[in-house]
Amino acid sequence: MPVDLYNLGVSGLLTAQQQLSTTSQNIANVDTDGYTRQQVIQGTQNALWEGGNYYGTGVYAQEVRRIYDQFAYNESIYHQSRYSYSETLTGRLQGLDDIMSNVGGNMLDSISEFYDALNSVVDQPTDVGIRQVMLDKAEAMTGIFNSLNASLEAQFESVNTDIETIAGRMDEIGEQVAELNRQIITASGNGNGATPNDLLDRRDQLITELAEYTNVSTVEQASGAVTVIIGNGQTLVADNTAFGVSTIPGAPDVRDIEIVLTQGGNTIPLDGQNLGGQVAALFEYRDEELKLAMNELGLTAIAMSDAFNSQQAQGLDLNESFGNNLFTDINDTTLAQQRARVDTSNTGTSQLQVNITDVNSLTASDYYLQFDGSDYQLTDLDSGTTYNIGAPGAITMPDADGDGVSDIGFEVEDFVVGVPVNGDKWILTPTREFGGDIGVELSDPDQIAASSVFEVYESDTNVSPADVEIISVDPTDPNFATAMNGMDFTFIENPAGSGTIEYDILDPSGTSLIGGATLLGATPAQISYGGVTVEVTGNPIGQASTTVPAGPGTPEVYSVNYAFGPGNNSNAVAMTEFQTTKLVKDGSMTIEGSYQNVVTQIGVHTETAAILHETNTTTFTSATTTLLQAGGVNLDEEASNLLKYQQSYTAAARIVTVAKEITDTLLNSF
Structure with a gap:
């Protein structure tokens, strides 16, 4: 015989055995996350020249290859980031909407009950018991303000914790991908070009997880390693080197923690809202939605406190004394100083405070303040408008109409006139915390100033x-x-x-x-x-x-x-008018209307995010389906392959049997 039948049969047996083994591996890993279906690629062995012809010498397994579609994979991680972004933002906003609607609804009910008690004082200004009910309702109302603010603060801290956790996980993924790059390069070299499929699957799975947190793109190197790029072009992994991801305190507000990338000893701040994925959703939720809710809640509390305290000062109580503050003073020195958040990197000694001067001119904005070496520059973070407000010790707020009152509703004051240094900066939060600070100052019902002077x-x-x-x-x-x-x-x-x-x-x-x-x-x-x-x-x-x-x-x-008299209720009547008088945002809203407006805004934002999430879910599902169709395990197909490879194995075994029978016949003939 020109060809060794034994070799032909054995090569067939070995190849079929490898195909059966690979198919069994696919079936065993049908539910393994990140597993990509494998296939044995077989080739014909070199032919043998004999008697003027080439005769085949059998088959061999060239490689075990992943059934992998790079384009489908890139599409899946792209849509993974978008899906994770909208899923996280929608979930957070729905929680915020529930808080603002449910707890906030109780607050609006409590405000109404407070006004009902105030109207009872109007009807019977000399009844001390009714006056006490009014104070009790005021306590209940401010308690809900405090509770709602505490819920928002807890949300703020929760977001910061999640950002820190994700940053830590991104750092771990970077290290693991870098190590897998090293192993893949080594394995590819040792295997004479054979691909280490399981290592590639593990690396892809890590990059897919990374795509949940941020935008990801990869560039494959000739060595088999990949360069991993996150966000808008920041390199996380290059070959077998990973750059660290961590968080640092915010600047100038330390509570606004930031994500940074460490490369060669250099710390590079990353713009959280532009990173994509869950990270972008968390930064957007914290810096836009949560701060909006907290600032608007604080503005509502400030408007309530200022209106009633001012009116109290215009009237006389049952002791014929001018009324004291009913609620917390909006310009309490400690609170005013806390509104100016100092950047920890400041080297100057200037200490500032923010005093509210005109509630009707206040917005729910935060402001960025920086010293340029000669003057303070104040920037509205919502509108982007910048004001030069003068030098230390001579601060002058914007006053376009010349009425002597700040156009933006507050004044910045040096409470300790120090020496600022060029580049010193602050974040000013005129309304942020007052929802948690408001309380009832009066304890004696006789001190309600119901009478006009x-x-x-x-x-x-x-x-x-x-x-x-x-x-x-x-x-x-x-x-x-x-x-x-x-x-x-x-x-x-x-x-x-x-x-x-x-x-x-x-x-x-x-x-x-x-x-x-x-x-x-x-x-x-x-x-x-x-x-x-x-x-x-x-x-x-x-x-x-x-x-x-x-x-x-x-x-x-x-x-x-x-006009003082125990039965005089004129000042109390003036207080009841606050329920319908538009005292907020340039006279466009009532106090309660201001809060209802932000509840509506949050609701609209939630609905918009939910619509976006529906779209992203559809595209992500489509991309995932395409990837699974390309590289996922289909049990029906694998069962069919088992039968086919089993038949190949049986046929190859029969060749070996025939070769033995022929050999035996030849030997017996002698």
Whole structure:
């Protein structure tokens, strides 16, 4: 025979045995995560020249190859990052939406109950028991503010913990991929080009897991190693070298922890929101959604506290004393200082505080403050607007209308005038924590200032369509004692028909307290004397003279008199108006409306994220299906292969048997 039948049969047996073994391996790993189906690639052995012809010499197994689609794999890790991002963001937002809606709903109910108790005080201002109920309802309301803020703070800390955990896992994956690169290079060399399939599967599985946390792309090297790139181009693994991933305290706010990459002793900050995957979702949730909720909650609490404290100061309690703060002072020194968060890298000694000056002008923004060597530069982190607010010791807030009040609702003050250094920076959070700081300051129900200090009494002779209302009372004014004796505000058009209104302020004897008539100007207009400020609306022209010849006419008279009395409820009535008066965001929202607005915003953001997640789920499922179709184990197919390779094995064994029979026949013939 020109060819050794034994070799032909044995080669077939060995190849079929390897095919059976590989198929069994596939079946055994059908449920193994990250396993890629393997296949024996067989080839024909070199032919033998004999008698003028080439005769085959059998078969051999060239390699055991992974059934692998690189394009499908790249698509799967791309969509894995997008899916993980939207899944994480949607889950977090749904939790936040539940907190804001459920706990926040209780808060809105509590605010309503507080106003109901306040209305009861209006009805019976002398009833101490009803006053106590009002304080109890105030305690319950502030308790819910505190509880909601604590829940948001816990969410903030939870996100930071998750970021730290993920950073640690990314670091571990980088080290493991680098080690697998080393093993793959070694195994490929030792195997004369054969691929170490199990090592490749383990590496792919690690990179797939990494894609859950961040955007990932890979570049395969000729050696078999891969370079792993994360985020927007930062190298995590190069050959068998991994660069460290860790977290550091934020700057300038240490609570805003950051992710950094360490390369050759250099620390490179990574933009969390642009890393993709779960990391981007966590940074976005923390820095946008959570801070929005905390800032808006704080703004609602500030508006509530400021409105009631200011009105308390305008009235008298049952002891005939000016009202003390009902709620925590929004400009308490400790709280004001905590609103300026110092960067730990600052080398200067300047210490700042943030005082609220106009609640209606406040937004829910945070601000970045930096010293440029001569002046402080203040940047609104929401709008991006930057203001130069002057030098240390001479800070001047933006005041476009020149009314002496900061346009952005707060002032920055050097509470310790130190020496800042060029590059020193701070984060200013005017509203962030007050939801957790608000509390009830009054403990004695007698101290609720339900009574007004003064009342305005319109003369029966007044005929003009005008109104005079007390805006504020300042008992520290040096002429306050004079005002307590009573004052008459008089108005008259002079000369008649000119439209020019003059006013005077008279004591009970008719003597001018301001030295004679003064031009009123356009209404509405504010007039002050003795700590009492009134606002005039309408056109108080007075009554024209009916005498011949014409006399000066009859002025409009509004008497301002001291009005304390246990049954006086005017100041409490003014407090009830806060429920419907738009006191927040340039007069566009009520206090409760401000909170309801952020609940709506969070709800819309949650719905938008859920829609995005549905889209990403579809594309991720499609990419995963394509990858599984390319490299996944199909039990039906493997069962069919088992039968085929079993038949090949049996046939090859038969060749060996035939060869033996032929050999025996030849030997027996001799």
